[in-house]
Amino acid sequence: MSGRTVTIAQVAKHAGVAVSTVSYVLSGKRTISADTRRRVLDSISALGYHPNAGARALASKRSNVIALVLPLRAGMHVPVLMRFASAVVTAARRFDHDVLLLTADEGPEGIRRVAASALVDALVLMDVELDDRRVPLLRELAEPSVLIGFPAEPAGLTCVDLDFAAAGARCVEHLAERGHEEIALLGAPSVVYDRGTGFATRTREGFARALDAHGLKGVTLPCEETFDEVYETVRDLLLDRPGLSGLVVHNEAAVSHVLAALRQLDRRVPHDVAVVAICPDDVAERAGPPLTSVLIPAEEVGREAVRLVMDKLEGRAVPESTLLTPLLAVRAST
Amino acid sequence: MSGRTVTIAQVAKHAGVAVSTVSYVLSGKRTISADTRRRVLDSISALGYHPNAGARALASKRSNVIALVLPLRAGMHVPVLMRFASAVVTAARRFDHDVLLLTADEGPEGIRRVAASALVDALVLMDVELDDRRVPLLRELAEPSVLIGFPAEPAGLTCVDLDFAAAGARCVEHLAERGHEEIALLGAPSVVYDRGTGFATRTREGFARALDAHGLKGVTLPCEETFDEVYETVRDLLLDRPGLSGLVVHNEAAVSHVLAALRQLDRRVPHDVAVVAICPDDVAERAGPPLTSVLIPAEEVGREAVRLVMDKLEGRAVPESTLLTPLLAVRAST
DNA sequence: GCCGGTCGTCGAAGCGCTTCGACACTCTCA
DNA sequence: TGAGAGTGTCGAAGCGCTTCGACGACCGGC
Numbered sequence: 170m171s172g173r174t175v176t177i178a179q180v181a182k183h184a185g186v187a188v189s190t191v192s193y194v195l196s197g198k199r200t201i202s203a204d205t206r207r208r209v210l211d212s213i214s215a216l217g218y219h220p221n222a223g224a225r226a227l228a229s230k231r232s233n234v235i236a237l238v239l240p241l242r243a244g245m246h247v248p249v250l251m252r253f254a255s256a257v258v259t260a261a262r263r264f265d266h267d268v269l270l271l272t273a274d275e276g277p278e279g280i281r282r283v284a285a286s287a288l289v290d291a292l293v294l295m296d297v298e299l300d301d302r303r304v305p306l307l308r309e310l311a312e313p314s315v316l317i318g319f320p321a322e323p324a325g326l327t328c329v330d331l332d333f334a335a336a337g338a339r340c341v342e343h344l345a346e347r348g349h350e351e352i353a354l355l356g357a358p359s360v361v362y363d364r365g366t367g368f369a370t371r372t373r374e375g376f377a378r379a380l381d382a383h384g385l386k387g388v389t390l391p392c393e394e395t396f397d398e399v400y401e402t403v404r405d406l407l408l409d410r411p412g413l414s415g416l417v418v419h420n421e422a423a424v425s426h427v428l429a430a431l432r433q434l435d436r437r438v439p440h441d442v443a444v445v446a447i448c449p450d451d452v453a454e455r456a457g458p459p460l461t462s463v464l465i466p467a468e469e470v471g472r473e474a475v476r477l478v479m480d481k482l483e484g485r486a487v488p489e490s491t492l493l494t495p496l497l498a499v500r501a502s503t
Numbered sequence: 504m505s506g507r508t509v510t511i512a513q514v515a516k517h518a519g520v521a522v523s524t525v526s527y528v529l530s531g532k533r534t535i536s537a538d539t540r541r542r543v544l545d546s547i548s549a550l551g552y553h554p555n556a557g558a559r560a561l562a563s564k565r566s567n568v569i570a571l572v573l574p575l576r577a578g579m580h581v582p583v584l585m586r587f588a589s590a591v592v593t594a595a596r597r598f599d600h601d602v603l604l605l606t607a608d609e610g611p612e613g614i615r616r617v618a619a620s621a622l623v624d625a626l627v628l629m630d631v632e633l634d635d636r637r638v639p640l641l642r643e644l645a646e647p648s649v650l651i652g653f654p655a656e657p658a659g660l661t662c663v664d665l666d667f668a669a670a671g672a673r674c675v676e677h678l679a680e681r682g683h684e685e686i687a688l689l690g691a692p693s694v695v696y697d698r699g700t701g702f703a704t705r706t707r708e709g710f711a712r713a714l715d716a717h718g719l720k721g722v723t724l725p726c727e728e729t730f731d732e733v734y735e736t737v738r739d740l741l742l743d744r745p746g747l748s749g750l751v752v753h754n755e756a757a758v759s760h761v762l763a764a765l766r767q768l769d770r771r772v773p774h775d776v777a778v779v780a781i782c783p784d785d786v787a788e789r790a791g792p793p794l795t796s797v798l799i800p801a802e803e804v805g806r807e808a809v810r811l812v813m814d815k816l817e818g819r820a821v822p823e824s825t826l827l828t829p830l831l832a833v834r835a836s837t
Numbered sequence: 838g839c840c841g842g843t844c845g846t847c848g849a850a851g852c853g854c855t856t857c858g859a860c861a862c863t864c865t866c867a
Numbered sequence: 868t869g870a871g872a873g874t875g876t877c878g879a880a881g882c883g884c885t886t887c888g889a890c891g892a893c894c895g896g897c
C-alpha cells in the first residue's frame with residue numbers, strides 16, 4: 170500500500186494515538202478502551218502494518234524464534250525428520266513463533282552462536298544420540314531447550330520421544346495374541362547400534378523383555394539396507410529357525426526389501442510369516458501387502474516438543490521425560 | 504564467561520577504543536590499523552562477544568536470515584526435500600546467513616509476514632508448481648527470491664532446477680546406446696501430472712522427444728506407489744509390449760516395487776529388462792540390483808539457489824533460469 | 838464536595854548496533 | 868614549508884520497538 174515499510178509511528182499518527190498505545194493494543198499488556206483499540210486495529214490493517222522483528226527483539230529481548238537443530242548424522246531417518254520439522258514449524262506458529270533451521274555442520278558452535286546473538290529464544294534438537302556432543306553445551310546455555318530423543322544422561326534436560334521400548338513390546342504382544350511362538354526383530358543397520366543410537370537400542374530391549382514376558386522364542390538382528398544384504402539375512406534367518414512365523418521390522422529403508430525377499434523365498438505374508446513394522450504410516454500403507462505397524466508419531470512428537478519449550482520459556486515447570494505411547498494399526502500383514 | 508550478554512560497548516571499553524571502531528573491525532567497512540584490529544579481536548574473544556542479531560538487523564536493515572519455504576504439498580519427495588533444506592542451510596552459512604523454515608500451512612500470508620517484518624532478507628521456495636499461488640506475491644515483494652522448480656510463467660522470476668527434460672533424454676540415450684529398441688517411462692502418480700507439477704511433465708517431454716530423435720518405440724505411463732498397483736502396471740506393460748526391454752523409472756517411492764514386480768514376473772535385471780532410475784543416489788545404490796541412475800543433485804540445487812539469492816541481495820544481475828545438467832551413473836541394472 | 842483509586846493514555850528513555858560527518862594525524866609534492 | 872590528500876579513530880544520531888512512570892478523567896464513598 171504505502172511507500173515501503175510502515176512503522177508503528179505511522180500507525181499511531183493515522184489512528185491519532187501515541188506510539189505506546191499502539192504497542193499496548195498489540196501486546197495486550199495494558200487495558201485499552203474498546204473504541205481506541207478498534208481505531209488502532211483499523212489503522213493497522215489500512216496501512217498494512219507489520220511490526221519490525223529486529224526492533225521488537227531488541228526492545229523486548231525476545232526474538233520469537235526457536236531454533237530447530239538437525240541431527241548430527243542424516244542417517245536413515247530422513248522422511249521422518251521432515252515430518253518432525255514440519256510439525257515443529259506448524260506448532261511453533263501456533264505460539265506465534267518462527268523456526269530457524271540449523272544443521273550439524275557448524276557443530277555445537279552454531280548453537281552457541283544463535284543463542285548468544287539472541288537470534289533465538291529457545292532450541293529444539295532432533296534425533297539426539299546417546300552420546301551427543303551438543304548436550305553439554307545445552308546445560309550451560311541460558312536459553313531453554315528440548316531434545317527429541319534421549320542422551321545417555323538425561324538428568325536436568327527435557328526430552329521427548331516415542332516410547333520405543335513400549336513399541337517393541339507392543340509388536341511382540343500383537344504377535345503373541347495371534348498365536349505366534351517364535352519371532353524375530355530386524356532392526357537398524359549394525360552401525361546404528363554401534364554408535365549407540367537410543368531408539369534402536371530401546372526398541373530391542375523392549376522387544377526382548379516382552380519376549381520373556383510372553384514366553385516366546387526369538388532373536389533380534391541388525392539389518393542392513395541393500396536388497397542383497399536383506400535377502401541374505403532373511404534367508405539365513407528362515408533357515409536357522411524353521412519354527413519362525415513372525416517378523417518385526419524396525420527399519421524403514423529395509424521394509425520393502427524384506428517383503429520382496431519373503432516373496433522370493435516363497436513365503437506368503439501373512440500366511441507363512443506375519444510381519445509388523447515400526448515405521449511411518451505411509452510406508453506401511455504403501456507396502457505390498459499393507460503392513461500392520463506401530464507408527465512413529467512424528468507430528469505428535471514435534472508438537473509436544475514445541476509445547477514443552479514454550480512452557481519453559483514461560484517459566485513453567487515441565488517433566489524431564491515425556492514418552493509418547495505407541496499405537497498399533499492392524500493391516501493385512503498379520 | 505562474564506555475567507550474561509556481552510555488548511559491543513563492553514568490548515570497546517575492554518579494548519580501549521570507541522564503539523564504532525569495534526563495529527568497523529567487525530564489518531571491515533573502514534580501514535582500521537592492524538594494531539587496533541588485533542586488540543579489538545582479542546577483547547572480543549576474551550569476553551566471548553556475539554553481536555546481538557536484533558540490534559544489528561534494526562540498525563543495518565539486514566537480518567542476515569533467508570527464508571526457506573517448504574512445498575505446498577509434502578508429496579512424494581520427502582527425502583530429497585530434506586537434502587535441499589540441508590544444502591540450503593549449509594550454503595547460507597557460508598554467506599554468513601541463517602535460514603528460517605516456513606511451511607505452507609500459513610499460505611502466502613506467511614511469506615508476506617516474514618518479509619514485511621524484516622525477519623528475512625530474501626526467500627528460497629522449494630518445489631514450485633506450475634500454477635503456484637505463492638508466485639504472484641513474490642512479484643510484488645521488495646525482497647529478492649529464488650524458486651526451486653519452474654512455474655508456468657517464470658518471466659521476471661529467478662528459477663533453478665535440474666534439467667528434467669535433459670534427464671529424461673539422457674536415460675533414453677543411454678538405453679539406445681545399449682541397443683534397446685522399445686522402452687517405457689514409469690513416472691509419477693497420475694495425480695502429480697494432473698496438478699501440473701513441472702518436473703514430472705518436463706521429464707516426460709524430454710523422454711518423448713529423445714525417443715523420436717533416436718527412432719525408438721516407447722510409451723510413458725504414470726505410476727502409483729503401492730506395490731499392487733505397481734505390479735499391475737508392470738505386468739500389463741510387459742504383456743502389451745513383448746518387445747520392451749528397457750524401463751526408465753522416475754518415481755522414488757515406486758523404484759523398489761518395480762524391481763520386486765520384475766522379480767516376481769521372472770524378468771531378470773538387466774538381462775531381460777534394463778532399468779534406469781531418476782532418483783537420489785542412495786536409493787539407487789540401495790536397490791537390488793544397484794540401479795543405473797540419473798541423480799537428483801539436491802545439494803547442488805540448494806547451493807545454486809543460495810548463490811543466486813545472495814547475488815540478488817548484492818544487487819548483481821542473475822539469469823532468470825538456471826538448469827543443472829543431469830549426470831548419469833552407470834550401475835548394475837543396465 | 839473532597840479524597841483515594843482505577844482506568845486509559847501519553848511521553849520519554851532505552852535496547853545494542855551501524856553509519857555519517859568530523860577531526861587529528863601523517864604523507865606527499867610543489 | 869604549506870596545501871592537499873589520505874588514514875585511522877571518535878562521537879552522536881538514529882533504526883523501530885517496548886516499557887516505565889506520570890498524569891488527567893472519572894468513579895464511588897463518606
